[in-house]
Amino acid sequence: MRFDVITLFPDLFAPFLTQGVTRRAYESRQVDVRLWQLRDFADDNYRRVDDRPYGGGPGMVMLAEPLERSLAAIRASQAEAGYPATPLVLFTPTGRRIDQALVREFAQGPGATLLCGRYEGVDQRFVDRHVELELSLGDFVLSGGELPALALLDAVTRLQPGVLNDAQSHVQDSFSEGLLDCPHFSRPEVLDTPEGPRPVPPVLLSGHHADIARWRREQSLRITAERRPELIEAARAAGRLSKADERYLATLGL
Ligand SMILES: C[S@@+](CC[C@H](N)C(=O)[O-])C[C@H]1O[C@@H](n2cnc3c(N)ncnc32)[C@H](O)[C@@H]1O
Numbered sequence: 001m002r003f004d005v006i007t008l009f010p011d012l013f014a015p016f017l018t019q020g021v022t023r024r025a026y027e028s029r030q031v032d033v034r035l036w037q038l039r040d041f042a043d044d045n046y047r048r049v050d051d052r053p054y055g056g057g058p059g060m061v062m063l064a065e066p067l068e069r070s071l072a073a074i075r076a077s078q079a080e081a082g083y084p085a086t087p088l089v090l091f092t093p094t095g096r097r098i099d100q101a102l103v104r105e106f107a108q109g110p111g112a113t114l115l116c117g118r119y120e121g122v123d124q125r126f127v128d129r130h131v132e133l134e135l136s137l138g139d140f141v142l143s144g145g146e147l148p149a150l151a152l153l154d155a156v157t158r159l160q161p162g163v164l165n166d167a168q169s170h171v172q173d174s175f176s177e178g179l180l181d182c183p184h185f186s187r188p189e190v191l192d193t194p195e196g197p198r199p200v201p202p203v204l205l206s207g208h209h210a211d212i213a214r215w216r217r218e219q220s221l222r223i224t225a226e227r228r229p230e231l232i233e234a235a236r237a238a239g240r241l242s243k244a245d246e247r248y249l250a251t252l253g254l
Helices: 023-027 064-080 100-107 124-130 146-157 209-227 229-237 243-251
Strands: 002-007 032-037 088-097 111-115 133-136 190-193 196-199
Touching: 002 064, 002 146, 032 064, 064 111, 064 124, 088 146, 100 146, 111 146, 133 146, 209 229, 209 243
Parallel strands: 002 032, 002 111, 088 111, 088 133
Antiparallel strands: 190 196
């Protein structure tokens, strides 16, 4: 899988690509990340890649022409390496919100070409000609598309085979079954706190795998019902809730 990233700040990526559980996937090129400095495709001595917006107003706009040249270079590099031309993704607050279903789709695909916006955004003519997908990290405004690109890279990479030490780990994550994750506990068995001793829930020490699985499932259901009730409705509509799940939800009045 290959990701080509168009950015004005390639140095922001190195700290993320060289740390943590995903590091090996990047170093071995299981997930091959290529960084493209947009300024390398400027055509003046100032390496200018932005200009004022037509119609006036604040801020600057990323110029179409350097973007066209950078994309042509990426396509040539992909073709030379025998890769397909991967879909061009633009990060923008106006895009579709990134969620785990989308991450799973990317995790099974050939990768993508990621365009990290800066300034007020990208000349719309380039967007219209080339961008296949516009993605948002959430309903807030960042100063650039690098963090959304890193978020997508990280979420996709941890789903690749062998990346997580325990392959089951992501199966239990939030959203993997359409529900939020359950709480987790580790040593000590009893934590001393100023409010008094805080023991681990006894079922987790019982050794009964089925009881533990049931408790975790119920905690997931409870937390999801409290925080994201629409996810319970979606799981119900998709037939992902068992009779035992429904019995438990009924005890919560749902
Ligand atoms: C200052 S923002 C531009 C915001 C844009 N004028 C707007 O109001 O929608 C600069 C760049 O950051 C990125 N960006 C900011 N917030 C984002 C978000 N929530 N999701 C994805 N990308 C974002 C985009 O690439 C955007 O082009």
